[in-house]
Amino acid sequence: MTAIRAESDANLTVAAELAPLTEKPRTLWRDARARITRSKLAMICLGIMACYVVVALIGFSGLLNHAIEATVGPGSAPPSTASVSLWAGTDFLGRSVLWRLLYGARVALTVAFLASIVSIVIGTVLGLISGYFGGCIDAAIVWLFSTVSSIPWILLILALAFVLKGQEFALPGIGKFTLTGVPTIVLALGLTSWVGLCRYIRGEVLKLRERDYIAAARAIGLRDRSILFRHILPNVFHLIIIDFSLGLGAFVQSEVVLSFLGLGVTDQPSWGRMIDDAKLELLKGVWWQMAAATIAIFVFTLAVNILGDAFRDALDPRLRGVD
Amino acid sequence: MQNPLLQVKNLNIAFDTDRGQIRPVRDVSWSIYPGQTLALVGESGCGKSVSALSILRLIPSPPGRVLGGEIIFEGRDLLKLSEAEMRQVRGKDIAMIFQEPMTSLNPVYTIGDQIVEAITLHQHVKTKEALDIAERSLADVGIPAPRLRLKDYPHQMSGGMRQRVMIAMALACKPKLLIADEPTTALDVTVQAQILELLRKLQHERNMAILLITHDLGVVAENADTVGVMYASRIVEYATVEDLFDRPQHPYTEGLFRSMPRLGGKTDRLETIAGTVPNPARFPSGCKFHPRCPRMQGDPKCKDIEPATREVQSQHWAACHHVPNFEQSPITIPHLVHRRSVVAKATEEPAII
């Protein structure tokens, strides 16, 4: 017995001599952030996104309000280096395509961000509730999203945009208002795009619910609401981020389609409208408005997709090793 | 003297990860003789599975790379064979079974299909005859009603049955060497005993060599003839199983034995080896075990120089500066011709789980 004791003491002494933990523990977030910042491509895309946000903010600031309506040259003039306003040519009314293009960023990003928020809020809340509480609530929500996803999404968006367009709503305290343009699109997109995220979150919550630390939290008397917000939500947050980044591109593209079909933004210049106008212009050989809008959308969607992929690779531990 | 069936010489493998290069196998050498069971023991991450996979060249090639060394099987260096030649070896001369019987079988094909595939790959037989061979293989591993089982899908069987199917599939072409990578880790203890006994029996019948990868010293004691202890990607001790248990030379091996709970004695706490297994991306300098070693006593040699695997006693290799006569011991490839006599079991076959 004594011999064993002596050896254990020796072990303990050795243990004391071990160097203390000098590096920060690796968490999913720190790991992910490191991976993303290390990838040059991801950083470039982040930079591009930042540029778009800045341009959108310029649009919001009102600096462009005059420029988008001012006539800067003859109608349908090709791009020229004569002045900054003419870098992208003019539209059929002689307005600067460049300024309208920059303003379009405001519309596009507004639609994308707001629609994302709407769909994420709905999807997250429903996913958390149905996954956590189970039972009838779960059955009801599963039925709801199964039904919504049984309608082909374009049809749903179109139907929603169709019925919301020009509708008058009376809300107590706010008064009457009519839905046109951006709010219609935001609602139409937001109310239809939450299903995917809801499914993922529900699946994740179902798994998390069985974990021991949730049982421990309940055992010490935490209320369900606290458990949901402090323990479960942070653990599904990565799904939200991935969904958000991948959704931005899809929403901007949807705006284009909606504008083309007449359900989009009608009162402000938007990229979708510019492409829609272009289909007539092209026959006359006027290509610059469509090209400008296409490039703007393309670069944005590309950057967002690459970034979204990078987020997904960094945040979803299961997927590492595939790329 | 008999030639070894398989001899690994100075094998070095690297993995390129986005965190830098890690070396899961560093200068590893061992030999195995026909009919012998060599056990490779070590904790998770010490490189034993990687070295086993590399024999059949199953390491995915990005990101893994063989940096050097030889794997001599029946006179040929397996590392130099073409892919087509390697495919001839796999399943026929050398077979492998894996840890997870749940996922190691294709879920959408019957087990009959999968065993027949193994057979028809290497033998020129018609499907009907292959099915007969498959049936016999299943019977050999103790599966009742084998003909009916051929039509089953993997998910219809229990873990123990699936592992038996894996063994049947691996042995269908009568390989000379079976690599068993932690074959029983995922199974219940009772099933574990049955599977290991099955392997012993088949080995005895066919004079087949087995490379047994495990982390369980109990499994080693019962099944191995020779043992290689791995730590931090290297072989730190190599001996016959009796020698290893009687006279362990390396402090890590000693630590492993000390930490095993003992029947009969009463202690308050189980012994552990102080510290943790090192991160392969950040090995300590010199001897990789020195931060945890009770023998070190501040000796700078342990911190600076990594000890090679030397034959410190006859038929016993170790890699530690503090083994007596370490410097003078020769560096040779570990090889041991040794086989325990198999004690035949007089009890009847227990029920198949």
Place this chain on the structure above:
Amino acid sequence: MWAYVIRRFLWTIPIVLGVVLITFVLFSYVVKDPARQYAGKFATPEVLQAIRHKMALDKPRWINLGALRHGEIAQTFDSQFFDILLFRFPESMRWEEPLWTLIQRKAPASMMIQIPAFVIVLGLQLALALFVAFKRGKWQDYSITFLAVLGMSVPALSIYIAAQWLFGQKLGVFPVAGWERGIYAIHFAALPILLSVIMGMGGGTRFYRTVILEEVGADYVRTARAKGVGQREIMFTHVLRNVMIPVVTSTVTALPGLVLGALLLERIFQIPGLGNLMADAIANNDRAIVMSMTYILSIVYCVLLLVTDICYALVDPRVSLK
């Protein structure tokens, strides 16, 4: 297996009811006054009433209690809700013929483009994804994946319009727009099909590549390799069968994309198909057609999802015995 099929079938019923509910609520509640919306601000009450009748808005919303009270059981179901459920759609404001003949007339044009495009895209995507997974890590992998991401990021609309201009007007290879019956339709369908295929390739290829790579990394592939199975065998026998399961699902869930493609292409190329019908209806505020098309296509989609799940049971032996 039959237990699964029956269960799945039963689950479709509440889903279909839900679809009806959503359609109904959207078009009859959210839209405050369809008749007025169509007729405009200056319509007289008689005109409004006539329009209401044509839109079947003068029927009770959910259930005809009046008829029930009079003892006419069959007439109880003469309400707006049941109209939709039973496919009794109100007539369109614009077209004179009943909806069903309208659909029958327009469907072939759409099918001629969408079906070939769908089949070609599926085949090409799978082949390309297998190839890319095979060459994982090499230049073919990176370049094709990169192209796929590019393809997914370009707004399809621009490509369609540009292609129409380039190949139709400028180069004259394909007709700019229009349609003709019978065999001559190929001439008009060619460019839309081509465009549909090109734009549809990107997303699927990437998705299938991921799926294939996940399977290729699976344990059973390692076992097959350890048995001596060659790479090609592994891909086509072992991996493909397992890949079929997500492929089948994603194929069906890609069908809404066809609807979108039809909408855009038919509009741009003036093809008299269902997509153009829908786009027209939207532009002209034709509630009847938008509502009925939404509903019909949703039901079709539901049925297809049901069929997919049943196909699951055929492809994946694990499902039958759940």
